[in-house]
Amino acid sequence: MSVKKITVVGAGHVGATCSQLLAQKELAREVILVDIADGIPQGKGLDQWESAPIEGCDSRVYGVNDYEKCAGSEIFIITAGIARKPGMSRDDLLKINAGVITSVCKEIKRVAPESIVIMVTNPLDVMAQVALETTGFPRERVIGMAGVLDTARYRSFIALELDVSIEDIQALVLGGHGDTMVPLASYTSVSGIPLSQLLSQDRIDALVERTRKGGGEIVAYLKTGSAYYAPAAAAVQMAEAIVKDKKRILPCAAWLQGEYGMKDLYLGVPCQLGEGGLQRILEVELSAEETAALEYSAEHVRSTVAALKALQ
Ligand code: APR
Numbered sequence: 501m502s503v504k505k506i507t508v509v510g511a512g513h514v515g516a517t518c519s520q521l522l523a524q525k526e527l528a529r530e531v532i533l534v535d536i537a538d539g540i541p542q543g544k545g546l547d548q549w550e551s552a553p554i555e556g557c558d559s560r561v562y563g564v565n566d567y568e569k570c571a572g573s574e575i576f577i578i579t580a581g582i583a584r585k586p587g588m589s590r591d592d593l594l595k596i597n598a599g600v601i602t603s604v605c606k607e608i609k610r611v612a613p614e615s616i617v618i619m620v621t622n623p624l625d626v627m628a629q630v631a632l633e634t635t636g637f638p639r640e641r642v643i644g645m646a647g648v649l650d651t652a653r654y655r656s657f658i659a660l661e662l663d664v665s666i667e668d669i670q671a672l673v674l675g676g677h678g679d680t681m682v683p684l685a686s687y688t689s690v691s692g693i694p695l696s697q698l699l700s701q702d703r704i705d706a707l708v709e710r711t712r713k714g715g716g717e718i719v720a721y722l723k724t725g726s727a728y729y730a731p732a733a734a735a736v737q738m739a740e741a742i743v744k745d746k747k748r749i750l751p752c753a754a755w756l757q758g759e760y761g762m763k764d765l766y767l768g769v770p771c772q773l774g775e776g777g778l779q780r781i782l783e784v785e786l787s788a789e790e791t792a793a794l795e796y797s798a799e800h801v802r803s804t805v806a807a808l809k810a811l812q
Contacts, residue, residue, distance in 0.1 A: 502743035503528045507573040507612075509604050510580035511535035511563060513725055514620055516544045517732035518577050523548060523559035525736065527743050532570050533563045535580070541565065571611040575742060577735050578631065580604055581621040583726065594623065594804065595811045601627045605634035616742060616777040619644045620735050624677045625753050625766040625801045626808060632755055632766075639755035640777045646677035647751025647768040648734035653714040654683060657707045662698060664690060672784070673751055674760075674768050675797030678715055681768065682793040683708045687784065741773035748773050754781055760794060765801050767794070 506528040508519045512535070519533045533548075535541040545563025552558065562569060570576070581597040584590070601621060608615060617635065619628040619642065628644035635642065650673045659666040668691040675682035685704060688695040695704060710717070718727040741748040752771040756762045759769060759781045772780040786794065 644753025
């Protein structure tokens with residue numbers, strides 16, 4: 501068992517999938533699922549615990565409505581929020597989710613001031629900033645989940661296209677989550693073989709485009725919700741790297757302080773995750789085109805932060 505306690509905030513699709521994965525991987529002695537909805541975390545938590553004898557895992561899963569049981573959690577994975585509903589503008593959603601994240605983070609600061617926060621709620625880069633500001637935690641302990649999901653989607657499409665194992669595909673994407681992500685073609689390889697030797701530029705471009713729109717592709721199928729299996733797996737992989745001090749290099753949203761020539765914003769960059777959270781940001785060489793794409797992505801994050809500040 502890696503740590504004593506990990507809390508997942510939000511017992512919806514992403515959150516409940518996270519808690520189940522955390523328990524099945526036995527990443528913590530206790531996995532706490534917290535949500536404001538009456539009965540939902542309790543019911544899902546109990547259901548998951550009842551699967552433990554079959555799965556053979558001893559992580560205790562508890563579902564709760566308040567934060568007392570979360571005291572002392574080493575990690576919080578935040579998935580709480582609402583999805584955009586018909587008639588609701590992006591600004592409305594931004595304001596509501598910022599309010600949710602602020603209230604959640606005040607509780608986290610109160611019950612677990614030494615914890616590490618992994619932000620999943622969208623718009624991810626902006627919600628991570630709200631968490632950083634509300635908790636007052638150092639940047640090492642507030643990290644956003646974006647790049648692990650985007651690279652997983654990219655790698656899954658490459659594996660299908662080439663009909664090779666997903667285990668052999670390495671890829672790196674930078675930038676904001678989703679539409680403005682910056683896939684680095686020169687850092688994508690199949691067992692060390694550059695992707696450009698295996699696929700034409702046209703095919704690579706098509707896979708990149710599908711990755712950028714990967715979230716939308718799932719929403720179009722589901723109609724009433726968004727992706728959750730892959731987002732949850734991505735957040736749990738980050739938690740695993742931290743609790744096992746694996747020092748994995750994963751693309752995550754980190755609070756930049758001069759890296760890549762940028763300051764005071766969350767953006768997806770290669771991060772080393774291990775004990776304590778973010779251990780290091782790696783700066784890789786970028787082409788002029790990639791630098792411009794990263795700057796465009798940063799501008800998008802900055803304008804969303806500005807829109808939120810104007811609403812508050
Ligand atoms: N505290 C705790 N839980 C909350 C709060 C709050 N203040 N406000 C809302 N929630 C809960 C809801 O009750 C709901 O159970 O957050 C949960 C959200 O679950 P879903 O609606 O199923 O959303 P989900 O698909 O899990 O996505 C959650 O992750 O990937 C992102 O874009 C996605 O921002 C979204 C988030």
